[in-house]
Amino acid sequence: MKRVLAFLLAVCLAAPAVWAAEDGPAEAGSGSPAPEVLAGQLQSLGLFLGNGTGDFDLDRAPTRAEAVVMLVRALGKEEEAKTLPTGHPFTDVPEWADGYVSYAYAHGLTKGASETWLNARGDAGAAMYLTFMLRALGYSDQADGQFTWDAPWVLAIDCGILPEGVDCALFTRADAVTVTAAALFAPLRGTETTLAGRLAEEGVFTDEQFSAAFPADPFAGIPQMDEAAALHQDMVADYIFKEEIEFPRILESPLCTVILGIYSTPHGGNHTVELLYPDGTALRLETPRTSYMVHTTISPDEMALSADGKILTYSYLFEERLTSSAQNPDDPEALVFHEAGQYLYTADLTTGKNTLEIVPIPYDIVLERTLQLERFTPVQILESADATILLGTKSYGSGEEDFFLYLVYKPGRTVQEGLRKELPLPATYNYGTGRAPDSLELSADGATLTYVYRFDDQLLVNSAQGPSWGVFHEAGTYTYTVDLASGAVTETISSPAYDEAVAELQNSPGYRSRQTYETDQCTIFVFDRGGFMNAPLGMTELIYKPGSAKGVGTVIVLPYPKPGTLWTCTPADTRELSEDKRTFTYTYYFDEPFILGPPVVDEPIVCHEAGTYTYTTDLMTGQTTETITPPSYDGAMASLVKNPVYTVEQQLEGPACTAVLRWKDANFVEPVKDYELYLAYRADSPLAGTVRQRMILPSTSTVRSYSTVPTDRAPDSLGFSDDGAALVYTYHFDEALSDGDTMLHDAGTYTYTVDLATGETAVVLTKD
16 A cells, blocks of 8 residues: 555655756746747737747747847847848858848947857857846946846846846747847937837837837736846756756756756767756766666656755656666666566655665556557457456557556565566567567466467578568467466477477487577587497587577587597586586597507507597587696596586595596486496596596496496495505495396495505405
8 A cells, every 4th residue: 555655645746846947838927928838929010920820939948049139139230131142150140130230240239159159059048138128228248338148147137138037047039038128128228218119200100009019018017037046047957057957857856956957978868867956066866777878768657846956756657677688678787777566766856865765666557558558459368367468559640559468466476566568579570579479378377478470481691672670570380478477488480490400309319318408699509329239329409590690490519539449529528508508518638648559450550649629609600619737637527527428426535536426317228326436536646647536336237338347326426545555445245137148246345445646546355
């Protein structure tokens, strides 16, 4: 209940907020004349013409060129200015303002931003416009004048041309209209004649026309702006100008000015909330990150001041979680930009301290907001215990429809209530999805959503305009499976070329799978295939998927060293797929080199050297690099303990070596464990050159494969001697075991003692 109240409280608090210049011009204050009315009155006198389409554009700032035109009109010199040829050095003046600027430049009324640039399309602020109107009244801002161009406030108030309600911070054409109308009733410097009177004398309009337009002084009884308020607004305007804040909006409190604006960046507008204090101190408040390149790309949904003006509350609503991983927002390694929910900020304007509370948005509100998305039309709605599933389209002006599929999570489920999750769809045009799924259905228990797209042909990016830039979709079937409890999505792409390559491999003679790895580019198959004398031939193949760089159905057989003959290869000692699934690494370790010679072959062939063979495959390109490192303790240990075929049962550390007891499931006539015992010697061992040594174990089973008879159980005891000079292990047998004419072991206890200085093993049989 608390979270719902918090959400509703934010909406209610925000209601009283009034932004300056947000919804067009407002009346200057209680009893003040409306700018729209004043604009019409000035238009009837030929002093304000609007934009030529009947719109006065009162809610935007006047340009510097427009301000010059208003000054010339206020001086009664419009007709003269219209006839003037170009008489100024500025290169940016529009044709319609050329004569006015020429007149103003010739009479020293404007100097421009530089010798050749007026900045004609730049904004004219309150200080500039008041300066122009004071000049029209006969006042000077020269060195011996009555005011300065950057501080016209006091004189403007004394002259009565700065009525209360003019916004000097966000000065608009509505404010310019108010100042101009007020100036008509102000006396010229040193006279009792008003500006309107002089314009009548100049023949700009008649007294009767003026009386008809203004039957009475619209500012009678309207107080002038307070000087302190004018100075404060000037400070705000100066800050906005210097910081280059675009589209500013202002909220005033007794303590400071709240400025909501946009900073232009190469990647878009960065929306900010700032506090500007009377002493000029500025503080930028925290806002949520909404983009990878730009921090905040949206304005607050709600903003409000407390009744006493000391607390500012602003909020943002996010139906979806946003992370740096657009394809997988739930990736634990991704940077979280914002969570789903309402980000409710509360700023103490006295101290500047800001606090954030993230409040879940109720399910019904998110559902309603989703159904009311701009241009969104629901096509199909499914209900599960976890979420509402919405399939719909967004229509664009071009007539194209883009399909979207959303989940909106319900209360009391594993996923946060109100979270909206957009599900992936394959692109069918211009990175959009122009048709509905071929099938969309819930499982019988409502726990799984499955949807399918089928494509007969591959669709390439820009295929009609030249070389392909990529693939929108492959030929085949795209199947998406959504676990609704967690929101996890699994995509599988079934393509004829891929399926045929996989089937060909798995149906090949002697194929037996060891392990399979899946990546976006390919499937990695690690398998055995019957080799010489039916010995297992350990192999690895890559079969590339739809959309891969190598092309769907491409098969690459990974290289391997020849361990003992030209026809067989044992499985790799280690295999590892990198975390980003772009690289596959596998290794082989050999204690000794192997050279194949006569009588098998005429010329000696080096099958492999001693050491570690490391193969690194770039899965994007299918290229594999081979490196060979000499035998080492670390390489030997990696081959012993990281080999996925083996299970390490015991590992003992001695003074100068490590004992590793491991076993594998042997592929004999029937399943049986096959134990191995190794010593790996460290660099400080007398046998460091040996590096790895396999110990003698007795055969304990009659199950065999050709000449191999396994040891199917661990030693009864295994350990180093007290002085660390030997490894000792024992096997006890109650009965003798033979395999036909071959004695495998006798009854009694076999004690094996390995001299760690020489590597020699002594075997003693003690009979009961």
